Amino acid sequence: MKWSWPILLSAVLGMCLSCSPFMAAKQPGYKNVNLFSEGTPRNELIAEFGVPTITEAKDDGKHDIFRFRQGYTGGAKAGRAVMHGVFDVFTLGLWEVVGTPIESAADGNDMAYEVVYDEGDRVRQVIPLTKDQTSKTTGT
Numbered sequence: 322m323k324w325s326w327p328i329l330l331s332a333v334l335g336m337c338l339s340c341s342p343f344m345a346a347k348q349p350g351y352k353n354v355n356l357f358s359e360g361t362p363r364n365e366l367i368a369e370f371g372v373p374t375i376t377e378a379k380d381d382g383k384h385d386i387f388r389f390r391q392g393y394t395g396g397a398k399a400g401r402a403v404m405h406g407v408f409d410v411f412t413l414g415l416w417e418v419v420g421t422p423i424e425s426a427a428d429g430n431d432m433a434y435e436v437v438y439d440e441g442d443r444v445r446q447v448i449p450l451t452k453d454q455t456s457k458t459t460g461t
Contacts, residue, residue: 340417340420340421341409341416341420341421341424342405342406342409342420343402344421344424345398345401345404346398346399346401346402348392348401348424348428348429349390349393349428350392350393350394350395350398351391351392352369352370352389352391352392352432353369354432354434356369356370357434357436357444357447358444359443359444360443360444361443361444362442362444363383363436363438363442363444364442366385366387366444370387370389371387373385373386373387374387374388374433381437382437382438382439382440382445383437383438383442384436384438385435385436385438386433386434386435386436386450387434387436388431388433389431389432389433390428390429390430390431390432391429391430391431391432392428405420405424408420430451431451432449433449433450433451434447434450435447436448
């Protein structure tokens with residue numbers, strides 16, 4: 322009996338570092354999709370979203386396709402991680418049965434945009450390529 326409390330306390334603290342809090346903290350970060358607007362320089366898009374998946378030179382200008390996973394702000398990720406940790410402690414780890422699948426499913430949204438540039442490498446047109454995006458087409 323003498324050793325049971327330290328063992329229980331160690332187990333509970335260990336559960337705070339278990340899957341769902343870790344998964345919540347490691348979700349993809351939030352990307353500023355407002356940069357996909359007319360006049361944005363190409364280098365700003367690359368700085369925010371990384372190197373385009375595809376780059377092509379066509380008759381109407383340079384075309385890039387950006388694919389990325391839209392994630393969550395730092396505050397949202399931290400809040401979810403803390404929530405999972407608290408639930409783990411109060412349920413003695415049973416929350417992991419629910420929390421881990423939640424974090425597996427809530428791992429951001431796949432997004433893709435095709436961008437057409439003008440002669441100065443500034444956005445002239447944006448075409449959303451994934452169905453769950455709002456219709457955001459600029460330019461001609």
